[in-house]
Amino acid sequence: MALAIEDRAALDFVLSLRRHWAGTVYPRLRADFDAAVPSPVPVNDPESLAPLVHGLATYPWFSWLERGSQKMLWRAVSDAVVRQGALPPGPDGPATVEVDPDLVLPDWYTDWDIHVQPGGVWSHDLAGRVYELGARLVMLGENDDYAFHRLFVETALPKRSYRRMVDLGCGFGKSAWPLKQAHPEAEVIGVDLALPCVELAARRASERKLAVRFRQADATATGLEEGSADLVTSTMFVHEVPVDVLPAIFTEASRLLAPGGVLRFLDFQRTGDGLRDLAMVEHGARNNEPFLPPMIAADLPAMAAAAGLVNARWVAFDERGGGRLSDLSWPTRAEWHFPWAVLEAEKPQ
Numbered sequence: 001m002a003l004a005i006e007d008r009a010a011l012d013f014v015l016s017l018r019r020h021w022a023g024t025v026y027p028r029l030r031a032d033f034d035a036a037v038p039s040p041v042p043v044n045d046p047e048s049l050a051p052l053v054h055g056l057a058t059y060p061w062f063s064w065l066e067r068g069s070q071k072m073l074w075r076a077v078s079d080a081v082v083r084q085g086a087l088p089p090g091p092d093g094p095a096t097v098e099v100d101p102d103l104v105l106p107d108w109y110t111d112w113d114i115h116v117q118p119g120g121v122w123s124h125d126l127a128g129r130v131y132e133l134g135a136r137l138v139m140l141g142e143n144d145d146y147a148f149h150r151l152f153v154e155t156a157l158p159k160r161s162y163r164r165m166v167d168l169g170c171g172f173g174k175s176a177w178p179l180k181q182a183h184p185e186a187e188v189i190g191v192d193l194a195l196p197c198v199e200l201a202a203r204r205a206s207e208r209k210l211a212v213r214f215r216q217a218d219a220t221a222t223g224l225e226e227g228s229a230d231l232v233t234s235t236m237f238v239h240e241v242p243v244d245v246l247p248a249i250f251t252e253a254s255r256l257l258a259p260g261g262v263l264r265f266l267d268f269q270r271t272g273d274g275l276r277d278l279a280m281v282e283h284g285a286r287n288n289e290p291f292l293p294p295m296i297a298a299d300l301p302a303m304a305a306a307a308g309l310v311n312a313r314w315v316a317f318d319e320r321g322g323g324r325l326s327d328l329s330w331p332t333r334a335e336w337h338f339p340w341a342v343l344e345a346e347k348p349q
């Protein structure tokens, strides 16, 4: 749906502000940091650098611009979606949506406006569309055609045939559609707690003529059949879950997987670069993502192993084109970027 010129201008401004933050302000912060710490060593405890980093001249610019531009983003996006109003009726399939009117959302989910999105992705009818438009700006406009998610599917999944794929925390569907596009033979099921998201996901999938099942459910208890999936994925999901809930996510994923089935979770990991890792920890606070720092510090491969999965390990992911990398190290980059990584594990045969 076309945007009004006023909304287009506001969104373009926020997008350019965020690119400036990542591409210009972060390298200036890096230069200040490198001048103060000429020979940085890998840091296991990035928070120990906070007093030093907080004293750097460019730190307030980096810090405030991250939070301030995020608030501006949701304001601009919400204005645009409200001005657009309700969507006309969408196609009647081939995607489907399964709603659970009795689903009780966990307190940890409703207590926080994750990503600083007012009301989160679940609390009102337009929340899914606000999230959809906001996601384009959060990804600095570089995921407009969802190339990021296609790259994940193309590079992080074993080349084999799949009967059923389950995508946990599918949001408005952008992580589930490429699974179906790449594997039309598979039944693809996207699971999410948020009703506005699964409804929008089904609509957008139908517009793309993709027969994907969307299901409103908790990823800890999907209600799907045991041993029925050859693949369980999640993207940008596990950092939104409290660390004490993560074992239940792995238990459910392991329960769903058939023997020889594959788990692939795309999320974040520490880089060993103290400045970047501190910025990630503080991103948790600046972006209302309280579960992110504990998730990065936790041992998710051990949780996967405790749930009965094998060969669990993280590898890095480069969203600029390389996708899944062979180990947990990232190419050197000047600009701010998220330390994307893929958690891999398998269900024993």
Ligand SMILES: C[S@@+](CC[C@H](N)C(=O)[O-])C[C@H]1O[C@@H](n2cnc3c(N)ncnc32)[C@H](O)[C@@H]1O
Pocket (backbone or CB within 6 Å): 109, 121, 168, 169, 170, 171, 172, 173, 174, 175, 191, 192, 193, 194, 197, 217, 218, 219, 220, 234, 235, 236, 237, 240, 241
């Ligand atoms: C950042 S979004 C990621 C969406 C999508 N995977 C993507 O890559 O665009 C995280 C999603 O996880 C969902 N979520 C959080 N906790 C959940 C849970 N316990 N069960 C199912 N979905 C959950 C949220 O509603 C949100 O839509």
